[in-house]
Amino acid sequence: MEKRELKIIGGRFSRAEALQKATGELRFSADITFPDMLHAKILRSPYAHAIVKHVDKSKALKLKGVRAVIMHKDVPKIPTMHQFLHVPSHMFYDSFLLEEKVRHYGDRVAAVAATSPDIAEEALELIEVEYDPLSAVFDPLEATRDGAPIIHNRARRGEKTIEIKNNIVGVREIEIGDVEKGFREADLVIENVFRTSRPNNAPLERTAVICVPGPGGSLDVYGTTQGIHPMRMNIASALGLPLHKVNCHRVYLGGSFGAHIHTGWIEPICAFLSLLTGKPVRGEKTREEMFLSCGRHPMVMRLKTGIKKDGTLMAQYFDVIDETGAYAVSGESKMVLAGGWFLSMYKCPNMKFTGKTVYTNTPPLTAMRGAGNPQVNFAVESQMDMIAEELGIDPVSLRLKNHINTGDTFYGQGPDVVCVVQSCGTEELLKRGAEAIGWNKRADHTTDRPWVKRGMGMARGFHTSGAGSPKPSKFILDYSGAIVKVNEDGTAVLINAAADTGGGSLSTHAAMVAEELGLNYEDVVVYMGDTNVTLFDVPTHASRGTYGAGLAVKKASEKAKQVLLKWASEILEASVEDLVAEKGKIFVVGNPDQWVSIKEVVETAQTSGWGSVAGEASIRPDACPPHFTVCFVEVEVDTQTGLVKVLRAVTGADVGTPINLNSVEGQIAGGLHMGLGFALLEDTRFDEKTGKPLNPNFRDYKTLTALDMPSIEMLIADTFEPTGPFGAKGVGEGATNPVAAAVANAAYNAVGVRIKDLPISLEKILKALK
Amino acid sequence: MKVMIQLKVNSVIYELKIDPARTLLQVIREDLRLTGTKSGCERGECGACTVLLNGLAINSCLLPAMEAEGKEILTIEGLARNEQLHPLQEKFIELGAIQCGFCTPGMILTAKALLYRIPHPTEGEVRREIAGNYCRCTGYDKIVEAILSAAD
Secondary structure, X not given: OOOOOOXXXXXXXXXXXXXXXXXXXXXXXXXXXXXXXXXXXXXXXXXOOEXXXXXXXXXHHHOOOEXXXXXXXXXXXXXXXOOOOEOHHXXXXXXXXXXXXXXXXXXXXXXXXXXXXXXXXXXXXXXEEEEEEOOOOOOHHHXXXXXXXXXXXXXXXXXXXXXXXXXXXXXXXXXXXXXXXXXXXXXXXXXXXXXXXXXXXXXXXXXXXXXXXXXXXXXXXXXXXXXXXXXXXHHXXXXXXXXXXXXXXXXXXXXXXXXXXXOOOHHHHHHHHHHHHOOOEEEEOOHHHHHOOOOEOOEEEEEEEEEOOOOOXXXXXXXXXXXXXXXXXXXXXXXXXXXXXXXXXXXXXXXXXXXXXXXXXXOOEEOOOOOOHHHHHHXXXXXXXXXXXXHOOOHHHHHHHHEOOOOOEEEEOEOOOEEEOOOOOHHHHHHHXXXXXXXXHOOOOOOOOOOEEEEEEEEEEEEOOOOOOOOOOOOEOOOEEEEEEEOOOOOEEEEEOEOOOOOOHHHHHHHHHHHHHOOOHHHEEEEOOEOOOOOOOOOOXXXXXXXXXXXXXXXXXXXXXXXXXXXXXXXXXXXXXXXXXXXXXXXXXXXXXXXXXXXXXXXXHHHOXXXXXXXEXXXXXXXXXXXXXXXXXXXXXXXXXXXXXXXXXXXXXXXXXXXXXXXXXXXXXXXXXXXXXXXXXXXOOEOOOOOOEXXXXXXXXXXXXXXXXXXXXXEEXXXXXXXXXXXEOOOOOOOOOOHHHHHHHXXXXXXXXXXXXXXOOHHHHHHHHO | OOEEEEEEEOOEEEEEEEOOOOEHHHHHHHHOOOOOOOXXXXXXXXXXXXXXXXXXXXXXXXXXXXXXXXXXXXXXXXXXXXXXXXXXXXXXXXXXXXXXXXXXXXXXXXXXXXXXXXXXXXXXXXXXXXXXXXXXXXOOHHHXXXXXXXXX
């Protein structure tokens, strides 16, 4: 795509739905109700690992208002899938709607539908369950040892049954060049083990779903999902229904960050209860249930780097043990992705990656902003600073020397999704970031309190924009569709299925339609739609909303515009090449008096029987351009309390063409916030003996509040992505990825203490200082 | 065992027969169907359910509805007057302080209570006031900017 002058894109505009959000008018999934609606609740296991020997439903069924009680014997014996990111032959199945063997505290034992949430809750207490407790394992390293409790015996990948041994979901090994030779030729070899924690996505909106039965065994579903088409496939598959019987409606999400990339279990359970009772059934997770159903994979990462005295990387070996919890909702993909992120960090001729994904008796983990990348980045970028110090090279210079650049290979989704980098703002961002933070003052650690030390740190990173590649991937699907229709009044409607998780993708898409068709931004109607009317789209994930889904929107708009121009050329008696569309009108170039309104073109086409003005496009993107990011922070470390306080952050992103600056900055600042939480606070903890969660609420699970946030300076690099819609790439995840390492590096700069396991808690700093 | 109560919400008086255990949040969302007030945690920890009670910001998920009798309750639906948006709503929209929007109603009402007490707050005062309102999307940056801008 060529660079061109843009009218709307690149500016600041309000979200199409912002007014509804500001007045409380917008309905999220939990706000949607139907007459005669029933409420579902799930009975959850008090054991981390047990066989469900017997379930007595009789007392619960007698309670007034209870309409259905179900357990594992009542639900289809169909292994459920969770997402539709993978092609069918790679879909991973390791669970049923309700289990005969429960595998974590809070696992699904039974479910109730009743006329009120209180009655449903009361009914749960009346269900009598006899458990046969099994020994459990909570540590990923212990889980792979011989003799460890066996969590799963087998699972399914596509149609193929796979045997699970030693709780290992999958392994992967990749080698480029010859790492042993590379280490021999290096002047310095450095090796460290890094560990990351287990933060929860914690979107403010809790998962909610309402399933409404219709004629002929059909179902309408309104729910929190990052993809209505994947949700439809998941529900239909779990219940053994023909796909077309399920119609999922698009609803705005109250945040997600990966929590709804997969369809969990509450959705098909409500769908099943709805078909069973013939009534609409609504389910909404409690905040504790949110903590029991998603989170970032903790990783144990061993990184060995060989380097020349001048800072040239010779060899890197990275080993990952990736914990997925009791179910692997995306198989071993987070580990495989981690391999790709590792390979894409720095230029190095010899690289090796080994990884395994491991089950434990803890709640299932999912995608969470960065999909393995924040973990890898923490290890690689911490180690880069350690190398810089050993060699006496400035950390920024070391990165400038080695970072991936245009023309280099990028592994956008593990080693199977590969493209060549065509735009890269890393150098610009590193230089501007260093300038903005005052990098040359980082040797000064003094503050007005002698026990408080000042420090500066930085890290760089990236994330992909979608999962496209020149050759279709064998394991992951990247696909979007869009329909653009022009109305008789000269406005346009965008009909697509891409979820807006809060990042503003729908307004971004509306701006693309307006820009392409020459309409005012306000004249594009965003239609929520459902799976019956929209074209297939994968979930909004992998920072693909602007890029992948946007490419389909752009293409559909182009097609609608071709129709418009063709008919305008007949009306204006001018050739198509001489026409431009602007502000709802089509002009003849160089003759501002010769024009026809888009409204008139559509009306004339109808009265003349020429046809409708519409365009449809489906796209499988053939690239996954990385958006590059940097993060510089200034911290104060209190040597008496161990508190690391981030005072200032300079955070930058290379997003190609920014579509809406408000949204881009929102993603950068929000990404920083989540990255700081990962660095300093956010972790879910479990009782070591019982596996019971210790902090499944916002009192005990801490995130940074408005008071804890540093002052933020945001940088946007001046780049253009040739494969992107209007030159755009993603931004949402890249902004998070380098933050934790930047904080760890700053804490080290301040007090000389290197924390290699997240979060960087007060206790760890104090212990290390002693 | 239900009781009759009278609630004045957004200047409208409602007569309701409710279970005395019901919270103000439940009554607002489920009985009055004013779903602009959001439910994030049901434990008074996230601030999404903030409403104004006689001008003070409270977590409606913690307050029994009965205790709101005789008080002026303002929810997000009652903030705009005669189609005219409140300056806080205008600034939140204009400055991009709304992302997913789930925290927005509670955030705006918390800010309104602040501006009533302190018409021209400092940035520190704004940050302190909204520290009980969680936002997972924005990093708070544009929210603080919007509140300060609405106070101008």
